[in-house]
Amino acid sequence: MSDTKLGTTGYATVIFDLDGTLLNTIEDLHLALAHALDACGLAPATLAQTQARVGNGRAKLIERSLPASASPELTTRVTSAFDHYYAAHKNDHTHPYPGMVELAARLRDEGRRVAVVSNKSNYAVRELMDSYYPGVFDVAMGSSDTVPKKPNRIMVDTALTRLGAAAQADAAAGRAVYVGDSEVDVATAANADLPCIAVSWGFRTVEQLRAAGAATIASTADELAHAIRG
Numbered sequence: 001m002s003d004t005k006l007g008t009t010g011y012a013t014v015i016f017d018l019d020g021t022l023l024n025t026i027e028d029l030h031l032a033l034a035h036a037l038d039a040c041g042l043a044p045a046t047l048a049q050t051q052a053r054v055g056n057g058r059a060k061l062i063e064r065s066l067p068a069s070a071s072p073e074l075t076t077r078v079t080s081a082f083d084h085y086y087a088a089h090k091n092d093h094t095h096p097y098p099g100m101v102e103l104a105a106r107l108r109d110e111g112r113r114v115a116v117v118s119n120k121s122n123y124a125v126r127e128l129m130d131s132y133y134p135g136v137f138d139v140a141m142g143s144s145d146t147v148p149k150k151p152n153r154i155m156v157d158t159a160l161t162r163l164g165a166a167a168q169a170d171a172a173a174g175r176a177v178y179v180g181d182s183e184v185d186v187a188t189a190a191n192a193d194l195p196c197i198a199v200s201w202g203f204r205t206v207e208q209l210r211a212a213g214a215a216t217i218a219s220t221a222d223e224l225a226h227a228i229r230g
Contacts, residue, residue: 009229009230010228010229010230011112011175011176011177011195011228011229012111012112012113012166012167012170012175012176013112013115013160013163013167013175013176014107014112014113014114014177014179014228015115015116015117015156015159015160015176015177015178015179015194016104016115016137016178016179016180017116017117017118017150017178017179017180017181017182017185018116018117018118018120018125018128018129018142019055019118019119019120019202020054020055020180020181020182020199020201020202020203020204021097021100021180021181021199021202022096022100022104022116022133023095023097023128023132024094024096025094025120025128026050026051026203027092027093027094028086028089028090028091028092028093028094029050029061029086030050030051031089031092031093032082032085032086032089032090033045033050033061033062033065033082035081036062036078036079036081036082036085037065040077040078040081042066042067042078049065050065051203052203054182054203055119055182055183055184055185056119056149056150056184057119057120057143057149058082058083058086058119058120058121059079062075062079062082063075065078066078086124087123087124090124090127090128091127091131094128095132096132096133097199097202098220098221099220099222100221101132101133101136102221103221103224103225104133104136106225107225107228108136108137108138113163113164113166113167114136114137114138115137115138115139115140115141115159115160115163115167116133116137116140116141116159117155117156117158117159117188118140118141118142118143119142119143119149119150119184120142121142121143122141122142122143123142124142125140125141125142126140126142138162138163139159139163141155141158141159141162150184150185150187150188151185151187151188151190151191152188152191153188153191153192153193155188156178156188156191156192156194160176171193171194174195176194177189177194177195177197177228178192178194178195178196178197179196179197179198179224179228180196180198180202181198181199181200181201181202181203181209182203182204182208182209182212183204183209183211183212185198186212186213186214187212190213195216196214196215197216197217197218197227198214198216199217199218199219200217200218200219201220206219
């Protein structure tokens with residue numbers, strides 16, 4: 001964890017979403033879903049449909065892509081096909097959003113505590129963070145069988161606990177913020193009693209973010225930096 005004294009204003013603890021916020025993962029997610037549906041003889045989803053269905057984790061993505069009449073057995077087959085494909089191809093087209101690697105590193109260098117909480121599987125979070133943000137984040141955690149997915153606040157609370165007492169104090173004092181790109185993230189921040197900065201470069205439009213209740217929306221990494229430091 002960063003031990004540099006924080007000498008700047010703004011939020012001292014920053015918790016980021018991953019997909020659609022730090023990394024553009026949508027093409028690899030879409031290709032994994034397309035493969036799984038095709039392998040099970042089902043109609044494909046468009047990229048736009050996939051993008052609209054992500055945010056609540058792999059299980060919800062698959063559920064939203066299957067017919068309402070899908071049996072548990074079919075759901076299991078599609079899930080297995082998705083998992084096998086994504087494990088091998090999760091980083092074929094994935095890439096960071098412009099300026100975000102540099103911003104995350106600068107925030108940590110300034111002494112701010114930075115963490116990632118994602119509904120993506122924990123193994124994928126670890127591997128992708130190692131590829132694009134090695135050594136930058138104090139905590140990076142994905143979904144598991146023991147921690148409820150966002151928008152439940154437990155994942156955020158767990159990250160704050162792992163960051164330590166100073167981060168928990170930041171949250172209590174209004175010096176912690178949550179950054180994300182979807183209505184799931186806006187709800188997560190609200191459930192965790194944290195202010196939210198939404199970003200418009202991810203998987204939802206500005207109009208969708210506003211409808212979800214986002215009060216602050218950044219359209220570039222520089223705008224996000226200003227909102228965090230402001």
